[in-house]
Amino acid sequence: MTAERGWHTIELPDGSVADGWWDFRPLSPKLPWPDVRGKRCLDIGTADGFWAFELERRGAAEVVALDRPSYFQSQCRARFEEAHAKLGSQVRYEEGDVYELEGEFDFTFIGYVLQVITDPLGALESVRRVSKQLLVLDTVSVPLAFLPSPLARIDARRDGGEWFVFNPRGLRKAVEMAGWTVEAQTGILADKTRHDWKHRVGLRGRACAILARA
Numbered sequence: 001m002t003a004e005r006g007w008h009t010i011e012l013p014d015g016s017v018a019d020g021w022w023d024f025r026p027l028s029p030k031l032p033w034p035d036v037r038g039k040r041c042l043d044i045g046t047a048d049g050f051w052a053f054e055l056e057r058r059g060a061a062e063v064v065a066l067d068r069p070s071y072f073q074s075q076c077r078a079r080f081e082e083a084h085a086k087l088g089s090q091v092r093y094e095e096g097d098v099y100e101l102e103g104e105f106d107f108t109f110i111g112y113v114l115q116v117i118t119d120p121l122g123a124l125e126s127v128r129r130v131s132k133q134l135l136v137l138d139t140v141s142v143p144l145a146f147l148p149s150p151l152a153r154i155d156a157r158r159d160g161g162e163w164f165v166f167n168p169r170g171l172r173k174a175v176e177m178a179g180w181t182v183e184a185q186t187g188i189l190a191d192k193t194r195h196d197w198k199h200r201v202g203l204r205g206r207a208c209a210i211l212a213r214a
Helices: 050-057 071-087 120-130 168-177
Strands: 006-008 020-022 040-044 062-067 092-095 107-111 133-139 152-154 164-166 181-185 206-213
Touching: 006 071, 040 050, 040 120, 050 062, 050 071, 050 107, 062 071, 071 092, 107 120, 120 133, 120 168, 133 164, 133 168, 164 168, 168 181, 168 206
Parallel strands: 006 020, 040 062, 040 107, 062 092, 107 133
Antiparallel strands: 133 206, 152 164, 181 206
16 A cells, blocks of 8 residues: 555555554444345545445445545545455446435445534435434533433534534434434443544544434
């Protein structure tokens, strides 16, 4: 792989590892995955492709990896293509917008996307128009998790990098308001692969996953 550090850590068949800022290998088994064997799947916001390749590894018959065109996306795609070749993957890469989805899918994964878009409910509604089942994984606000109401912080990082960060109740409410029926929800999941102090003390790097059907 290229010398520059990627977005996702990806394990390769020769035993080497493409180093990335986010290593989701310990997190993946904690998610409420459905059986995707033989299914047509969509990964929205694919970046370097970790979750798309994970769907393929789990036996999906077809996987489409989608990302919105941008400078960041172009850098990620180069790393995706390199991993794709080394994995001998059949995942198909497409450029597109979450609000303009087309086709029919049995299952969609959307990871760490809702927090960085201006209309998360619109995105969830868009996915419901094309997919029978959804697994959403997103950052949640730990301070707001102590409150009983479904809530979200706006501009959580105060730098314009995140729009809405829900508490777990808020994330569930958003999924339900978009017309989905929740089948399973995790507790708060810790990302232990980052070592800065905000992650160590739990101020950042906390997520929640929800499995839902249309």
